[in-house]
């Protein structure tokens with residue numbers, strides 16, 4: 001009897017091994033792929049948009065692919081495969097892809113060369129913002145300008161460089177001038193690497209209380225910015241400040257350390273503009289199977305195990321949660337940690 005099950009077990013195991021190997025193959029193809037030459041940069045990509053007509057279109061936003069590490073590249077390649085199929089129903093044109101930065105693992109020349117290969121795999125024009133991991137000189141060489149505006153149909157796009165952490169006075173002047181210009185368009189979108197708020201409050205990234213972030217958010221509200229896109233934290237997060245949508249889309253490939261339930265998953269965002277309407281969808285992409293068995297399964301298992309005996313937080317201590325009744329606040333339980 002047991003031998004009969006063992007036989008089926010072997011078949012299932014063999015199929016699993018085959019599937020794991022199969023999930024690795026796109027990466028092998030990528031390694032042998034030619035064409036990391038610098039054919040497209042921000043200027044040439046933006047130029048391709050000039051002839052676009054009509055007020056019904058889509059674009060894709062992703063971030064933090066961190067090209068140059070095997071795990072990251074395999075995930076990004078899978079995301080690109082999905083991006084390239086976004087227009088399969090021919091309902092709405094996908095005009096371009098916007099990256100919110102950290103295109104390289106560590107800013108090295110070979111990482112940029114890798115990113116250029118990624119760019120070649122994407123069938124739409126690619127516009128790239130700079131991230132804190134991207135060397136400034138090499139970014140200029142491979143991707144072009146790091147701060148600029150461009151127009152696509154009825155929408156105005158502002159790309160900012162806040163890779164150093166905050167926006168300078170000069171950048172605020174630039175931003176407000178451009179926001180004024182953008183007023184004559186139906187929509188304004190902003191892309192920059194670091195979010196002007198804390199997408200994950202327990203994480204070390206602490207920007208919510210920074211003066212520049214507050215000032216930036218108020219400025220976006222004043223000029224009715226539609227969406228601010230950023231990355232930096234490897235997760236998806238949506239917040240609204242004064243009617244302005246803020247989307248953190250840092251799930252473009254980098255190994256994700258944040259729990260999936262809190263937004264720590266691979267994804268990109270597809271935005272649709274239909275005249276005066278703007279909508280978006282988050283495309284959650286499952287990692288390649290070989291990454292699930294070597295990393296993602298164990299990441300989630302670790303949080304699950306930690307939740308069994310204490311805090312499931314990333315950097316949490318193992319403390320007992322105690323409910324606390326706060327006086328003056330009705331029917332609210334707060335938790336002391």
Ligand SMILES: [Fe+2]
Nearest residue numbers: 064102232233
């Ligand atoms: Fe990053």
